[in-house]
Amino acid sequence: MLPCRDDVLTITKRLVTIESIVNTKGEKIIANSLYQMISSLPYFQQNPNFLTLEQTLNDHQERYNVLAFVKGTKGKSNRTVLLMGHIDTVGIDDFNQLKDKACDPEQLMEALQTEQLPPSAKVQLESGDWLFGRGVLDMKSGVASHLYLLKYYSEHPEKLNGNIVLLAECDEEDSSHGILSALKTLNRWKKEHGFHYAAAINADFVSPRFDGDQNRYIYKGTVGKLLPSFFITGAETHVGSAFEGLDPNFIAAELTKQINYNPDLCNDAYGETTVPPVSLKQTDLKPTYTVQTALSAYVYYNFFIHSWSPKDVLDKLKEQAVIAFQNALTTFEDRYRRYSAMSGEPYVQHPWKPRVFTYEEMEQLLVQENGENYVNHMKNFKVRLLKDTELDTRMFAARVVEEAWKWMKDKNPAMILFYSSLYSPRIELTGKTEDELALIKALDESVEEIQPTYPYPIVTRNFFPYISDMSFVALSDDETGINAESSNNPGWGTKLFVDYQDIRDINVPVINIGPYGWDAHKKLERMEMTYSLEIVPNLTNLVIQKLL
Template sequence: MLNCREELLFLTKQLVNIESIVNTEGEKEISQAVFTLISQYDYFRENPTQVMKQQTTDDEQERYNVIAYVKGTKSKSNKTIILIGHMDTVGTDDFNHLKDQACDPDELMNSLKQEQLPPLVEEHLNSDDYLFGRGVLDMKSGVASNLFLLKYYSEHPEELDGNLVVVVECDEEDGSRGILSALDELKALKDEHSFEYVGAINSDFVAPRFEGDENRYIYKGTVGKLLPSFFITGSETHVGACFEGIDPNFIAAELTRQINYNPELCNEAFGETTTPPVSLKQMDLKPSYTVQTALSAYVYFNFFIHSWSPKEVLEILKRQAEIAMTNALTTFKQRYEKFSKMSKQPYVEVPWQTRVMTYEEMEKCIIAEHGERFVTHMTDFKETLLLDKQLDTRMFSAKVVEEAWKWMPDRSPAIIVFYSSLYSPRIEVTGKNALEENLITSLEKAVNKMQPNYAHPIETRNFFPYISDMSFVALSDDVEGINAVSNNTPCWGKKLYVNYEAIRDINVPVINIGPYGFDAHKQFERVELTYSLEIVPNLTNEVIKNLCK
């Protein structure tokens, strides 16, 4: 086993000391620090072109990845392993009055000892095997592990069959522009040096799946994430004559009731099940107070997938929206009839029908009616929207749908289904080809070798359960599935664009071997040192050696 605990502990603290919150100047600072650190290794002094600081592309922020590679000399082999890990973190506001100490683990832990803490947090704090602080778990200890292995093989290239590429990327916590930009460099290295990418290892954090879970998990592949969104139109009316129109918020509430926490919308694959969708936004688009009901509402949901494609999700959610709108209209009619009897007013038959379509379907309908005039108008409208830097992809998309809706020949109440944010693709690593078989076998051998050195079970599962940059080094979706994203994302090509074919060019099977701990993105974020600083780098190293044989 590599003796690495103390060096990794020191390196982890160094990285944590640099506050590198996503979308801040700290991202630039830490990339420079990592670049400087690697550049000081003897190997890279002799081979300075093999470490680079790469600025992200199509990015409103100035920030950089750091990419370095070592060429092994043990044998003539083009086999190449990629290690990936992100250096940005979420913010520190959750540390409250200890915010100023969030990036200083030693000071923070001393201060926490004066606090009233939950029992498990206190137990970990008083042990010698946990380190607290922003980024210790997610995921600077993982980056430290990758940097340690880079340094080791830079000092011992004679032990390396093939090549090792380490990517330390920015912007994982927001838009994944770091890894998406790194794809260009990975392809350039592949073309220039004939690198044959045989496997990628991400080093993002792992955590217990439930209270009392003692397993430490390794993941083959990853969950996918979509942000299905719904533009809901009603029929405006004065609140004093409420049944003469229908409130889109009423339909939106029924839609949220239908989709939120619905187990029918969990995606099971290989014995593993995603968590159900949860609403992340529900609002109407009324700009200010009036005594009229809103014209439209907007709802979007977090949606995880294992085996469904983005196209299938649209079809599934169209059916859910149809159920929701039918239920809303049925309830509306029942309440209207009851009110009519109570008030002794005549009941007028409700004219509206259930009506649900995708953004792509709506756009085709409008183009058929208005042709190039609509296309030109929407292009200009999107360019104007881009001037508002406060609009994120979600609200940008909502405004595009809202504007397009004005051109609809029939503007009776409807639900429009679309996507309004980045699609993080699902990845299955099942042994369906030789590369995947080799990676799975290499991982199994590594776990079997390392398990006797660690007290807790090391278990392998199929899908990393959190969003990570694993999603952007391989594709399990076909072209039709990806087209469903681009054709149904209103901000596509303007506010958001992902070259999924660049991912397909790399298309390397990926696993996650990362640090273990608790409370990532929370004030008591902490990493277990024995597993994270001893087992993780050695597990990763064993996989590297097995893959390159």
């Protein structure tokens, strides 16, 4: 066992004291600090070209990644292990009156002594084995573990038969500009130095899966995340003549009832099941108050996947949308008939039927009907829309669909299904390649070897359950699945773009060995020091040794 606890703790605290909230100048500051830290090591003073500070590409923020590598001298292997972790954090507003102490673990823990805390947090605070503060868990202690190993091997390259690469990336908490930019450098190094990326080890946090869960989890592969979205049109009417029109909010409500928490939309693979989709936004698109019903509504849902592709999700949600649309029309008709009977006003049959298009289907129809006029109009519209820097990718996509809808000849109520955000691809680690088999074997043997030194079970599962940059170092989706995502994202190529070829060129099997703790992204974010500062670096090191 490497005697790493004190060193990893010191590095963790140093990183935590640098406030590096995503989309702030703190991302630039921490990257520069990290670069200076690594460049001070003798190995990198002798090999300055083995370390780089690189600004992200096509990014509205100025921020940087730090990448470094050590070439082993034990043998002549080109096998390379990528150690990756993000250096940005979520915000600190949730700390309220303790906001000024959020990034100072010692001061924060002293202040928390007088706070009303949940019993578990109070016990952990008083135990001496837990560290509190923004970023201690997610995931600066994980980055500190990797930094320790980089330093160790820079001092002992003779113990390394192959190479290790450190990637400390920015912007994991928002749009993954960091990892997507770093892929260019990793692929360049692959050519320049002959690296064969045999495995990637991420160090993002792990937590209990349920109350009373004592396991410390290691994950092979990762969950995928999509943001399926619906632009919903109705038939506008004055509220005084409610049944003469169809409120799109009414359809949206039925759609959310159909999709939210629906177990039929959970993806089971290898005995593990995703949580069901849940809505993240539901609104109409009326700019101001009027006494007319809205012309359109907009909803989007978080959607996790293990084995389904983006195309599978579109197919499944289109079915669900048709069901919801029909349910809404049936309820509308029933209530209209009852109202007519009560009021004595005549019932008038409406022509509406469930209509659900994917964005790609609508695009094909509009191009077929309108040709270059439509294509040029939408191209210019997107260019103008990009000037509105207040629009995020989700609202940008909604506005594009809203504009496209104006070209539809049939304006009867409809739903348009599309993706409005970055796709974080799923990764299955199944042993289908020699590198995957070697990584699985190395991990299993390492866990078995280190378990006797730690009192709680270290358990391996197949899918990291949170969104992380693991998604961008390999692809399990085929071309059809990926094309369904890009062809159905209205902001693709303008507001949003991912060069999937960069991912295919890396295509490295990935696992997650990260710090253990509770309440990431919350005021009481904390990590257990024994596991995070001792087990994580040593377990990671065992995997490296067995792989190389």
